[in-house]
Each structure stands twice: as C-alpha cells, then as structure tokens.
Amino acid sequence: MASSTTDLRATIEATVTQFLNGPEEALAANDASVSLATLTADCEHHLRPAAFITTNPFLKAVKSNEEQMALLETVLATTEEFRWVGIRELVIDLEKQKASVLAEHHTKVMGAEANTLEVTWFLDLTEDGKRISRVSEFIDTATADRRIADMRKQGILK
Secondary structure, eight states: OHHHHHHHHHHHHHHHHHHHHHHHHHHHHTOGGGGGTTEEEEEEEEEEOHHHHHHOTTSOSEEOHHHHHHHHHHHHHTEEEEEEEEEEEEEEETTTTEEEEEEEEEEEETTSOOEEEEEEEEEEEOTTSSSEEEEEEEEOHHHHHHHHHHHHHTTSOO
8 A cells, every 4th residue: 555655646746747847848849738748638727816817817717728828828939948946845635636836937038037936836636646637826926927017018918
C-alpha cells in the first residue's frame, strides 16, 4: 500500500510540475495548446479573486479549455519571457485527489518591465493523478494589474 501511495504522490507532483511548466514550454514552442497537455478535455479554469474579474471583465471567472487557450494565445504573443521561479509550497491530498501549490513565475511582456507574479493553484486530479480536471487560480492582483496596464499601453488590450 505504501508503494502505491508513494507512486500516486510522485505522479501528482509530476503532473503539477508539468502543468506549471506548460506556459514556458508553450512560449518556446509558440503553441498555446502545449500548456493544456495535463488537462482533461472538460477541465474548467476558475480565476479568482472575483473582484479582480469585475475590474477586468475581459477575463472570465470560469473558462473552458478552448477559452483558456485563446487567452493564452494572446498572452504568449506579447510575452518575451516566461519562466517559473519555483514552487514555494505544494500540498497533495491523496484521498481527495487534489493538490494546492503556491508558485511564482517571472514574465516579461514585450516593451515592458519584467515582473514576478505569485499564484496559488487549487487543482483537482483524475484518479490516477495524471490529468487535472479542475483548475482554480488565485493571483497576485497588484502585479497582474501592472501586467494588464502594460498590455493596454501597447494596444494589446483595450
């Protein structure tokens, strides 16, 4: 039993790491779909906090994979650099097939100053831990607002 528990934990950790590396790999491949490789076909993407969505209505509170990919295509087209700084904390609940992770990523939007965004993710996983079926993302709104302002200055967002 311990071995299967250890194996499942390792699988979930690998899935989470692959998920977090997705945008960096998508930028390198110039293909937003790469960032969705760990997700189930019906995965929902939830963005929080709600007040941030209210002030930025072009960002939907709940998105499908297709809507998430469209948003990523816009973001990646305007991004010079994207890399994960690191996972600050990872908690895995094997019984509930969930993971929560506090991570930071460094991004440089074209023509703007680089910044580091803190994100807390709550992820629901499939029974085998190889795919993510639900994503809830809580973002550092101060940094995200600066990034959005930079994109608006460049005419990328209105």
